[in-house]
Amino acid sequence: MTKNKREKYINSQRGLNQLLRLYERNYRKLVNFFPMAETDGKIEYLIPEGNYNSEIKISCKNLSLHTSILEVKKSKSISLIDDTEIEIYLYHDAKLAEVRKFNGKKQFWLRNKYPNKNMLSKDEKFQWNFFLEEFLTHTKLYGLSISKIAQL
Numbered sequence: 001m002t003k004n005k006r007e008k009y010i011n012s013q014r015g016l017n018q019l020l021r022l023y024e025r026n027y028r029k030l031v032n033f034f035p036m037a038e039t040d041g042k043i044e045y046l047i048p049e050g051n052y053n054s055e056i057k058i059s060c061k062n063l064s065l066h067t068s069i070l071e072v073k074k075s076k077s078i079s080l081i082d083d084t085e086i087e088i089y090l091y092h093d094a095k096l097a098e099v100r101k102f103n104g105k106k107q108f109w110l111r112n113k114y115p116n117k118n119m120l121s122k123d124e125k126f127q128w129n130f131f132l133e134e135f136l137t138h139t140k141l142y143g144l145s146i147s148k149i150a151q152l
């Protein structure tokens with residue numbers, strides 16, 4: 001096996017350690033972005049997508065000392081794109097954030113057999129959590145706050 005093929009093979013083998021590191025990074029980003037003690041349990045903002053803006057709503061479905069549940073909803077800006085819904089469990093004692101549902105689909109296993117009846121990729125769980133990390137980074141860089149104008 002040549003060096004390039006070996007690197008591709010190693011990068012495609014995402015294991016538990018990489019997933020746990022991703023959970024930790026997502027937890028830090030979410031806690032910094034969504035301080036639960038200081039908010040009323042909801043944040044709304046916009047993300048520019050070309051000529052349009054998508055509305056993002058983050059809400060806390062369940063808040064407790066050990067485990068909290070956040071829900072992220074992205075409304076479509078273009079009729080061709082479906083809405084995105086992400087359910088995230090925050091484990092405060094372990095300082096981990098895990099995507100538990102993505103667009104209504106649940107994923108339990110770290111690795112899937114492939115092919116499978118749901119057509120999930122082998123590392124679907126990792127991809128969902130990696131998407132969350134990229135989404136939070138993009139939000140921090142390009143998110144727009146919604147200001148409400150009081151009518152007189």
